[in-house]
Amino acid sequence: MNKTIYLALFATLFFVNVSQAQESTEETGSLNSGTIISQFDYLLRISNNYQEYKVVKKTNLDKIKANVLDSLGVFEKELAAIQQTVKAQQDKINELEAQVQDTQEELAKAEQARDSFFFLGLPIHKSFYNTIMWTIVAALLGAFLFFLYKFSRSHKVIALSRKNLAETVEEFEQHRKNTLERERKLKRELVDALNGR
Template sequence: MNKTIFLALIAFSFFISTSHAQEVSEETGSLNSGTISSQFDYLNKISNNFQEYKVVKKTNLDKIKSNVLDSLSVFEKDLQAVQQTVKDQQEKINQLESQVAGTQSELEEALEARDSFFFLGIPIHKNLYNTIMWTIVAGLLGAFLFFLYQFSRSHKVIKQARKNLEETVEEFEQHRKNTLDRERKLKRELVDALNGKSS
């Protein structure tokens, strides 16, 4: 795009200078100044006519040839300068593109480094790490709730077993008392029976 603008500016300035020189040469006319076109017009004007031909002086023809070659030389130099400028700008563009590519690569590496880290020598992305950590936390919470449930259930079972044991102990004590009472009663009866026989 810079090349196009630069060439357009050169063409525009050349056109302005040509039209301005043409206006000047049309008034005065000369082979020593003005544009090539105005010089050819002037040459045509000052040349003699012979039948349907124009007779041009050799000196005038040599002069206009020299002027054309000089103009071509100037244009070639301008063109070389433009080409060199375009070449320099293309090199700068290539350097900038290379720098942009390097910067983009560094940015991607920085983003990757920001979003990941090494865990036990293994590179892990932060999202994966968060997923693993939350999975472990959820697993530990599930295990805690399971053991809490098991503990509560075991506590109820133990409480019921203690209650049953206490009831069994009470029944056993009651049964023992009843048995002791029966033994005493039997011993009394036995003692009474033995006393009754001896008397």
């Protein structure tokens, strides 16, 4: 039984100490430090009740108003700093986008310069130049083959003409020899006839 009384007494003391500790922790806090929420909670705790209303001291209300305005000022400064940072970053983004645009334009110009060159003072794309060159090569090859054909044909005609000329010269020589022979024969006959008279 003594143990039960001691235990009950000990439990009662424990609960009294815990409730006093809670009340003392609830009483802590102030209007000079802590967050705005904790200051409002403190203001509610220290304010008096009148029917369904809370009665707040004017000094406490002025103090919390000043604290709220100070906090708003800090937040406005932070917001202004953040907005300035955002603006600076947006300016940097715009600058980088302009640089990217310039780089893309330079890349396009470099690719165009790589793929083209000036020929007779005119810019020509390499693929168009290749097409022109292969067209010229094909035309020259066609002309070469055409003239080769004409040359071989002319060569055959010339060879035939030379052969005919050689035959004509040979016939002419034969005819001349025959004519000379006849002339000699006639001269001899004439000489014989003149001598024989």
